[in-house]
Amino acid sequence: MKSYETKNVRNIVLLGSPKSGKTTFAETVLFEGKVIDRRGTVEGKNTMSDNTEIEQIYQRSIYSTLLYSEFNNTKFNIIDTPGSDDFVGGVYSAFTVCESGLVLVNATQGVEVGTEIFIRQAQKHNKPLVIAINQLDSEKADWHLALDSLKNVYGGKIVQIQFPVNAGVGFDSFVDVLKMKMYKFTDENGTRQELDIPEDLKDEAEALQQELIEKAAENDESLMEIFFDKGSLTEDEIRTGLRAGMVKGDIYPVFCMSAKKDMGVKRVLEFLINVAPSPAEVENELKDGGKVKCDASAPVSIFFYKTALEQHLGDVAYFKVMSGTLKEGMDLVNPETGDKERISAIYAAAGKKREKVSEMQAGEIGCTVKLKSVKVGQTLCAGNENVFAPTRFPDPKFRTAIKAKEEKDEEKLGEILNRASAEDPTIVVEYSKELKQTILSGQGEHHINILKWKINNVDKLEIELLAPKIPYRETITKVAIADYRHKKQSGGAGQFGEVHLLIEPYYEGKPENNKFKVDGSEMVLNVKGKEEYPLEWGGKLEYYNCIVGGAIDARFMPAILKGIMEKMTEGPLTGSYARDIRVYIFDGKMHPVDSNELSFKLAARNAFKEAFKKAGPKIMEPIYNIEVMVPSDAMGDVMSDLQNRRGLIEGMQSENGFDVLKARVPLAELYRYSTTLSSLTSGRATFSQKFAEYQQVPADVQEKLLKAYEAEEKDE
Ligand SMILES: Nc1nc2c(ncn2[C@@H]2O[C@H](COP(=O)(O)OP(=O)(O)OP(=O)(O)O)[C@@H](O)[C@H]2O)c(=O)[nH]1
Ligand SMILES: [Mg+2]
Structure with a gap:
């Protein structure tokens, strides 16, 4: 290949x-480019x-696949992506390396939720679309x-380039109002005749051509002048106008096609050659926000957008040449890690078919093998230090716990999961110390089930998926005091420590305070010192020293804090992390011989636990903001389902022919939501979710959680 x-x-x-x-x-494009002959x-x-x-x-399709084709002296790098929302990661990484998109709409369905989602994402990534x-x-x-x-959803952006003569069984021709020709196919292998438009279709063709010209003119002032002058535009002028509109995201030209029968495919490729931007016309974004031109004469940098493990080959790493001309045998450096890598071979790829090439110029997409340590999202360079912005993948929507059936396989499972998430960054793996579970998140239940299938069938490991635990938090709602004396007298050195403390709820911006009402009487503390501890798991602990008259030596204060912190990681209600508490240490007692750090730690721990129980303790749960996009006819079902999940509907609006619903829902109620939503709407809806905040659980839920924890404690 040249x-x-x-x-x-x-x-x-x-x-x-x-x-x-x-x-x-994609298959037909490979056929047209003679990459395959059947x-x-x-x-x-x-x-x-x-x-x-x-x-x-x-x-x-489950993975995004790179497929090259050569057509009319143009190299096409097509990335075929999965239509299912569960595998959307491949679409996002393709946006990072492709300059434009081709949207296929099923003529038997029209615009579907999937169509809308992908067009919306393409718009966000500023991709011109056909x-x-x-x-x-x-x-x-x-x-x-x-x-x-299409017109209903995208209005004036829809610009018709073609219309079919005989859609349905027997379809073999369409009229093209940019070329002002009729194309008729004489076989199912792309053989076509260019004919004059038949008399009976001329009026329609002329009207549409006029519309096309006006749309094209709207996007460029000089074209507008020509149009006013001459009342028309040439074919090239129309293309210029269309391209300007497409780049702004204001025009989606529409074509006729039967991909299966190879009708209309070639015409779309020709249009893409003439109108879609080449990589030279688009700047690529750097991690630090800068932009770099895709220039073949600049020093080399290549960006890795995907890796995939292939039998007998190891990791195949897919890249785009962002600048310069990549040559076989080049030594490159990863500017972020300093690692050196040699590009031993460069391939153009059409799925698993690879063709070796000796060089690739800026803008090309290809793959290589035998790299040592490059990961998805990284850049390799020679003679420059460009680091391109990695793909920003969508947040997960499905969460599950995973474990190996046999405990001895846990370590192997860990390795498999890490590798899966390196290959597919929309798979997120996290071992939660708090929940004592490995939490696996992805884009949907099907996404995770495919991974499960791979682990079972390819890695030959038996695993279990379980409901994930919820990271509850505990906090208090009122002031309480408690004291505790830890005392042990056994033979030699004894242990002695006594701590009196007061606790109160904390919230961001709460004013300082030293007067408290405790059990009906007023209490005034003498605050001498304050320390603030933001907690790893969210929220804060504020620690006040109010000791007077040397009741406890300053040297024991850290041990007291340690005792409290220990109890904070294992809240008294359900064993969850506690948060948002102020603790005032105001009195205590020491023993001249037996007092030590351990004694004060234990005393503080127990005093804190007692005070916590008296302070109106509450369980808090994570609340998520969710946004559901659903066809209007399914809205009622989706809404009542959300209400059953303790969801709070926050708003609803119509957007592009779909209803978009915003709600706040507890994470505990979102398990397998993507699956339910899909069955409620026959797969016509989609949603996204993002952590919002912690909120107190309702009384009945708290009751249930307390009982469940008690039962669990008894079991242990
Ligand atoms: N009649 C007809 N069938 C088609 C045409 N294009 C695709 N199909 C059929 O439609 C079905 C889906 O085609 P695919 O090419 O797998 O569609 P896709 O968009 O890649 O689907 P996903 O990978 O699931 O997103 C297959 O049965 C195809 O044979 C066409 O132009 N005409
Ligand atoms: Mg497919």
């Missing part, structure tokens, strides 16, 4: 809801893109339904 100049490269991410035909389209099918389990066992079992209405050959294809649904 080395392509930056301006002749197009990096395109395929987007669209499940089953819209992305993988089928097209596989998703059902036949032999496409270049869905090339893993698990993708073939499910007959859907839309193809696919499966026009299908029996149930409905061009008008699909087009109207």
Whole structure:
């Protein structure tokens, strides 16, 4: 394969809801580019893109796949992505390396929730988009339904480039109002005739062309002048206007397609060559916020967006050449770690088919093997220190606990999970000391189940998924005092320590205080010192020394704090972490011989525990902000389900034809929410969740938790 100049490269991410035909389209692009001479099918389990066992079992894409193709002296790097929300990580990493996107809309469905989600994400990443209405050959294809649904959601952004002549079974032609031609296909291998537009379609074609010209003119002042002058624009001028609108995110040109029958695919590729930006026209963002031009004559830097383990090969690392010209055998440095790496080979990849190339110029996407330590999101350089901004992945939506069936396998499981999360950064693994569980989070239950399948079948390890525990917190609601004497007399040196303390609730910004009402009478403390401790698990402990007359030596104060801290990590109600408390040590007693640090630590621990119990203790639970996007007809069901989950609906608005619901829901009620939502809406909804704050649990819930903890304690 030759080395392509930056301006002749197009990096395109395929987007669209499940089953819209992305993988089928990619296969046809490879066929058109002669990378393959026979097209596989998703059902036949032999496409270049869905090339893993698990993708073939499910007959859907699960990983993002890089596929190159050469067409009209242009190198296409297509990234086929999964349509399911569960595997959205691959879409996000593709946004980091592709300059534009092609959205496939299923002609039998029109805009689906998936379509909307991906277009929304593409907009956030400033990606120009082209839309193809696919499966026009299908029996149930409905061009008008699909087009109207697009117009309904995206209004004036939708600019029709084509319309089908005979959508449905027998589909073989469409009219193109940019070329003002009719394309007719004579076989299912892309052979096409360019014909004059038939008389009976001319009016429609001319009207649409006029619309196209006006849209194109709107995006460029000089085009506007030409348009007012001549009342029309040339084909090239239209392209210039379209491109300007696309780059601003104001125009989505719409094409006709049957990816399966290779109709319309070539025309979209031609349009992408002529109109979609090449890598040379887009600046890439650095981690520190700076921007770098994609220039083949600059020093080399390459960014790694994905790695995948392949049998017999080890880690295959996928990169984009962000600047310079990468050559085989080059030595590069990771500017963040100082690690050196040699690029022993460079490949263009079409799924598992790899073609060795001797160099890749800026803008190209390829892969390499045998690197020592590079991770997803890192950059390697020579002669510069560019560090490109890593992909920002979405927050997890599904959380589960995981453990090996056999305890002896725990360590191996840990390694497998770390590797899984390095390959797929939307898999988050965390061992929670607090919960004593390994918590695995991902984008949905299916996402996690696929990982489970891999661990069972590839790594041959039996595992269990369990409901994750909830990181409750404990705090107090009123003032209380307690004292405790720790005393032990056994043979030699004894132990003696006595601590009197007062505790009160703390909140951010609470004024200082030294007068308290305790059990009906007033108490005034003489505050001599204060220490503040932000807690690792959130919230604060404020520690006041109010000792008068030397009742406790200053040297015992740290031991007293230690005793309190110990109890804070194991709250008296449920053993959860305690937070947001002020402790005042105001009295105590020492023994001239027997007092030591241990005695004061134990005394403080017990005094704190007693005071805590008297201070109206409360359990707090994590509350999450969630945002659900759902088609209007399913809104009622989704809303009442959320109310059953103790959710507080905070707002609702209509956006682009969907309802967006905002609510606050306790984490304890969100277990498997993604799965329920999917079954409530037949997979037509999506949601995101983010930690908001801790809040007191309602009395009935507290009662249940206390009982459960008591039972657990008895068991142990
Ligand atoms: N009739 C017809 N069927 C198509 C066309 N394109 C795709 N299909 C079929 O639609 C189904 C889904 O196609 P895929 O290519 O797997 O769709 P996808 O968008 O990659 O799906 P995910 O990977 O699940 O997101 C398969 O059965 C294809 O054969 C088309 O143009 N016409
Ligand atoms: Mg697919």
